[in-house]
Amino acid sequence: MTPAGVLRRLSGTEAACAYRHALTGGRTQAATRLTVAAVFSPAYVERAVARWARGFRALSLRIVEEGGSLWFHEVPGFAPDQLRQEMRTASGPHPAWDLGSGAGGLPASGAGDVLTAGGPLWRLGVGHDPAAAATHLLLTCHPALCDGPSTARLLRALLDALLGQGAAGCGRPGYRQDPAPDADELTYRAPPPPYPGTGMEPIPGAGPVPPPRTPLARRAAGPKSAAPGPGATGTVAAAGGAGGVVPVSLTARQSARLTAWCGRHRISAGQFFAAALADSCARAAGEEEVALLTAVSLRGRYAESVRVSEVGCFVNVVRATVRAGDGGALVERARAYGLAVRAADAAWRPVRQDHARIRRAVEDETAASGGGLVFRVAQEGYVDTVLGHHAALVTRYGTTPYGAVPHPAGHAVPDGAAPYVSADGTNGGYGAAYGTTRGAAVRGAVPRPPGVLHLSRFRGALTLSLGMPGLPESGAGAGTPPGDGGLTAPEIAAELTARALDLVA
Numbered sequence: 001m002t003p004a005g006v007l008r009r010l011s012g013t014e015a016a017c018a019y020r021h022a023l024t025g026g027r028t029q030a031a032t033r034l035t036v037a038a039v040f041s042p043a044y045v046e047r048a049v050a051r052w053a054r055g056f057r058a059l060s061l062r063i064v065e066e067g068g069s070l071w072f073h074e075v076p077g078f079a080p081d082q083l084r085q086e087m088r089t090a091s092g093p094h095p096a097w098d099l100g101s102g103a104g105g106l107p108a109s110g111a112g113d114v115l116t117a118g119g120p121l122w123r124l125g126v127g128h129d130p131a132a133a134a135t136h137l138l139l140t141c142h143p144a145l146c147d148g149p150s151t152a153r154l155l156r157a158l159l160d161a162l163l164g165q166g167a168a169g170c171g172r173p174g175y176r177q178d179p180a181p182d183a184d185e186l187t188y189r190a191p192p193p194p195y196p197g198t199g200m201e202p203i204p205g206a207g208p209v210p211p212p213r214t215p216l217a218r219r220a221a222g223p224k225s226a227a228p229g230p231g232a233t234g235t236v237a238a239a240g241g242a243g244g245v246v247p248v249s250l251t252a253r254q255s256a257r258l259t260a261w262c263g264r265h266r267i268s269a270g271q272f273f274a275a276a277l278a279d280s281c282a283r284a285a286g287e288e289e290v291a292l293l294t295a296v297s298l299r300g301r302y303a304e305s306v307r308v309s310e311v312g313c314f315v316n317v318v319r320a321t322v323r324a325g326d327g328g329a330l331v332e333r334a335r336a337y338g339l340a341v342r343a344a345d346a347a348w349r350p351v352r353q354d355h356a357r358i359r360r361a362v363e364d365e366t367a368a369s370g371g372g373l374v375f376r377v378a379q380e381g382y383v384d385t386v387l388g389h390h391a392a393l394v395t396r397y398g399t400t401p402y403g404a405v406p407h408p409a410g411h412a413v414p415d416g417a418a419p420y421v422s423a424d425g426t427n428g429g430y431g432a433a434y435g436t437t438r439g440a441a442v443r444g445a446v447p448r449p450p451g452v453l454h455l456s457r458f459r460g461a462l463t464l465s466l467g468m469p470g471l472p473e474s475g476a477g478a479g480t481p482p483g484d485g486g487l488t489a490p491e492i493a494a495e496l497t498a499r500a501l502d503l504v505a
Helices: 012-023 042-054 148-162 252-264 269-285 327-347 355-368 383-392 429-435 437-443 489-504
Strands: 006-009 030-036 061-066 069-074 083-087 122-129 134-141 245-249 289-297 315-323 373-382 394-400 451-458 461-467
Touching (some): 012 315, 030 148, 042 083, 042 122, 042 148, 134 148, 148 373, 148 383, 252 269, 252 489, 269 315, 269 461, 315 327, 383 451, 394 461
Parallel strands (some): 083 122
Antiparallel strands (some): 006 069, 030 134, 061 069, 122 134, 289 315
């Protein structure tokens, strides 16, 4: 019998996401930002958010370790610091809410900070900008609570509540949606494996892939000139934000032409950018290959219905490697990457084990990512579809791959820190594992945390968020990570953009 206040034990998928989030110091966390062309008073926002939070039972959950397992506990209401509001005056500085700002788009209030162990699993920042007749929203969710569709669902419902159009959703009196079902109790149906040769045959008339416009070479560390930009044909931030986040944007026309080009070569835009990024980073760092940890949605894989509107975590992470090479082989490497992801996805089966074994598997995964170059890849899809009729009022949209500056002691959880707390509030079994030899080995095995490539489309335009922790964010005085030649994150982003623009020129 489940004790009062305890919803259920985390599924294997949820537990893996929770342990991965803790072991990487919050690096798997994402903060989604949007700007809506409307102005609200702080009091109105507070009432609307309270109504929105009551509409989703998942928003009252917290994760607690008990008996060697992770459990969802329900705590009604929301804490005062979960909603943080700021007001910008007409004479004030450029707000940190703006996408691509020097602060990485995160508000100064800390609404994008890592969601701490045992605490709330979401946080909302609201930036009031009456001079621009706009309101900026920043929603941060714990990865064990929300996957991409869940975050989109919550944002759509939040806009319903704010704009007074929630009669069919969370704005209706008494409305309350239960969390998504426990995936461990569902019947998983694996996708078929890719057939040999699928997508790998040559395409007549497709033409070669041009080499990079400005090839990156491994360079000795030292002062560097400012990062090159792609000119007026594309947008790359001049400097990264928190943790080396660099936003890259293509126009709707450039995005359409790139998508058409990729279609002719039988690859997706996501596969192209992932392979191009891996190629650039591997050559810049003098490495032969890059590991790509790709997020794959599990919704639609179960015999039982799991609706897109249900808030929960249904995502798997599969590993594939991309080898560096000349520009002419980029399409083949992109196809090979796509096939490797499909094969690994088809071979995967749900992990229905005790949480201690899941934790050890994630520890091994985290330790393995400490060597070489590793990137996490996620694709959000078409944002307009998710926002529905609200899309007309949303002027800007973006995702920050991770929401915090690393711990001062390193990129993993520091000594003595408990990723999760036990029911009595003490440092539980998982936290105590950091005092063991195994825990110390895991802490010291991540000298360079994984980078992140996040792709989405809004109003037909492709937007990329490149998270490259460990790479310097500007030239002179920037730190140089082991193995690379002091390359800046914007320089890599600029080459990535140039390679895409060369194809659509």
